Amino acid sequence: xxxxxxxxxxxxxxxxxxxxxxxxxxxxxxxxxxxxxxxxxxxxxxxxxxxxxxxxxxxxxxxxxxxxxxxxxxxxxxxxxxxxxxxxxxxxxxxxxxxxxxxxxxxxxxxxxxxxxxxxxxxxxxxxxxxxxxxxxxxxxxxxxxxxxxxxxxxxxxxxxxxxxxxxxxxxxxxxxxxxxxxxxxxxxxxxxxxxxxxxxxxxxxxxxxxxxxxxxxxxxxxxxxxxxxxxxxxxxxxxxxxxxxxxxxxxxxxxxxxxxxxxxxxxxxxxxxxxxxxxxxxxxxxxxxxxxxxxxxxxxxxxxxxxxxxxxxxxxxxx
Amino acid sequence: xxxxxxxxxxxxxxxxxxxxxxxxxxxxxxxxxxxxxxxxxxxxxxxxxxxxxxxxxxxxxxxxxxxxxxxxxxxxxxxxxxxxxxxxxxxxxxxxxxxxxxxxxxxxxxxxxxxxxxxxxxxxxxxxxxxxxxxxxxxxxxxxxxxxxxxxxxxxxxxxxxxxxxxxxxxxxxxxxxxxxxxxxxxxxxxxxxxxxxxxxxxxxxxxxxxxxxxxxxxxxxxxxxxxxxxxxxxxx
Numbered sequence: 226x227x228x229x230x231x232x233x234x235x236x237x238x239x240x241x242x243x244x245x246x247x248x249x250x251x252x253x254x255x256x257x258x259x260x261x262x263x264x265x266x267x268x269x270x271x272x273x274x275x276x277x278x279x280x281x282x283x284x285x286x287x288x289x290x291x292x293x294x295x296x297x298x299x300x301x302x303x304x305x306x307x308x309x310x311x312x313x314x315x316x317x318x319x320x321x322x323x324x325x326x327x328x329x330x331x332x333x334x335x336x337x338x339x340x341x342x343x344x345x346x347x348x349x350x351x352x353x354x355x356x357x358x359x360x361x362x363x364x365x366x367x368x369x370x371x372x373x374x375x376x377x378x379x380x381x382x383x384x385x386x387x388x389x390x391x392x393x394x395x396x397x398x399x400x401x402x403x404x405x406x407x408x409x410x411x412x413x414x415x416x417x418x419x420x421x422x423x424x425x426x427x428x429x430x431x432x433x434x435x436x437x438x439x440x441x442x443x444x445x446x447x448x449x450x451x452x453x454x455x456x457x458x459x460x461x462x463x464x465x466x467x468x469x470x471x472x473x474x475x476x477x478x479x480x481x482x483x484x485x486x487x488x489x490x491x492x493x494x495x496x497x498x499x500x501x502x503x504x505x506x507x508x509x510x511x512x513x514x515x516x517x518x519x520x521x522x523x524x525x526x527x528x529x530x531x532x533x534x535x536x537x538x539x540x541x542x543x544x545x
Numbered sequence: 546x547x548x549x550x551x552x553x554x555x556x557x558x559x560x561x562x563x564x565x566x567x568x569x570x571x572x573x574x575x576x577x578x579x580x581x582x583x584x585x586x587x588x589x590x591x592x593x594x595x596x597x598x599x600x601x602x603x604x605x606x607x608x609x610x611x612x613x614x615x616x617x618x619x620x621x622x623x624x625x626x627x628x629x630x631x632x633x634x635x636x637x638x639x640x641x642x643x644x645x646x647x648x649x650x651x652x653x654x655x656x657x658x659x660x661x662x663x664x665x666x667x668x669x670x671x672x673x674x675x676x677x678x679x680x681x682x683x684x685x686x687x688x689x690x691x692x693x694x695x696x697x698x699x700x701x702x703x704x705x706x707x708x709x710x711x712x713x714x715x716x717x718x719x720x721x722x723x724x725x726x727x728x729x730x731x732x733x734x735x736x737x738x739x740x741x742x743x744x745x746x747x748x749x750x751x752x753x754x755x756x757x758x759x760x761x762x763x764x765x766x767x768x769x770x771x772x773x774x775x776x777x778x779x780x781x782x
Binding site: 236270273274275276277294295296298299301305306309310311312313314318322323325326327328369 | 626
């Protein structure tokens with residue numbers, strides 16, 4: 226559905242997007258993830274034809290964005306970071322305007338009514354956009370993207386600035402939309418994309434640092450076997466004891482998270498299970514274990530480590 | 546293009562701009578009609594058109610065009626326009642015709658003044674009136690295109706209006722510039738060629754020449770073309 230090849234965008238000497246390539250199959254929901262300023266919005270603006278690429282190629286639904294801009298644009302519904310709403314119009318006027326602007330051929334009244342039902346804005350249909358709350362404005366923005374029933378939806382931070390209730394609603398909405406559309410959604414909040422997306426593309430400093438499903442990512446990056454343990458006892462003595470347990474490769478101190486205790490990150494040898502021995506030895510010294518868990522790194526931690534690692538690899542980074 | 550035209554035309558009336566523009570036109574036309582034609586007892590409307598010409602240049606057009614693209618850019622609504630399957634030329638023309646229609650309707654209503662004179666049994670100078678109408682529509686069309694161009698350059702409506710005002714002001718001063726450079730023959734010829742005043746005066750006298758019509762239309766086309774280029778170039782920055 227979407228093919229991106231060697232896409233680059235320079236703003237003067239600043240490289241905002243640096244030679245990225247990816248492709249997205251029909252019906253996928255893709256999470257475009259990265260810290261602020263990573264190049265997410267720039268990439269999305271290039272996909273939608275709002276910005277032109279410095280180099281590279283974008284093909285949407287078989288149409289090259291550069292050579293057949295109108296066909297490519299007609300295949301995309303776009304919700305930019307700031308929904309492009311005219312404050313002086315009512316929701317009805319605005320959606321009808323977007324319908325005309327997109328040269329939509331579907332039956333007008335029925336199509337617009339259906340979209341309003343999907344995004345739940347029937348109640349504010351006759352109100353001025355100026356007077357709507359942020360949540361409703363965001364919905365009107367999504368409604369606008371849905372006009373013409375485009376096969377591809379590109380949503381730039383669709384839940385930013387919404388309250389938790391609204392965030393859940395918008396997420397559910399995006400999941401529903403994913404049944405009939407190919408969706409790209411950007412975010413700098415990981416749980417959001419984790420909950421909604423089939424695949425994550427993590428971008429940092431204009432480069433793709435990972436492109437994988439959430440499951441693949443957590444498997445790949447939490448493969449090394451770690452334990453996090455909280456022990457009530459003096460730091461130095463506990464560390465000394467724990468590092469002598471057979472099978473422990475490395476112990477690092479995570480600090481005092483509860484008064485009078487210490488948190489340790491224990492790295493185990495490949496085939497060892499140190500838990501029973503650890504318990505026995507600590508119990509013998511009367512240093513109770515307050516908590517013990519195998520630390521499968523959360524996607525959050527993986528994400529943080531990915532975007533903090535220096536991006537030296539030129540093309541693509543990690544691909545799992 | 547039609548969608549943009551319709552929205553823009555309506556937006557000019559949901560904001561105070563269209564009303565303000567009309568109020569300016571009617572106020573000055575009425576004032577000069579009263580003092581020249583009613584108090585002065587003349588049937589000649591050239592006083593009315595004279596002031597319309599000046600305030601259109603200096604006040605009406607800058608106000609009318611200041612928000613055309615500046616506001617879109619400031620509110621990021623341009624992202625909807627430029628990611629829709631519409632050509633830039635369509636967007637530019639839609640906006641241009643909307644602003645032009647608001648202006649044209651305003652001056653069309655002023656035609657009442659000619660009817661008033663005709664009702665009192667006097668024959669208005671129709672040739673001059675028609676010439677003035679053609680002239681003022683062509684000239685303001687030209688300026689609206691220029692104003693639209695200036696509004697593509699900045700996010701600030703104020704700066705956009707100021708640029709249009711400065712441009713109009715220079716146009717008004719053109720004739721005196723020509724006399725200033727009277728010894729440099731080629732410069733004088735160039736300035737005289739570009740002088741919209743001289744051309745306008747020919748219309749006002751009732752002479753509609755192809756040369757002048759083509760001059761104004763091509764200046765409009767030039768500014769609209771430049772607007773499209775500016776908007777397109779922004780994609781590449």
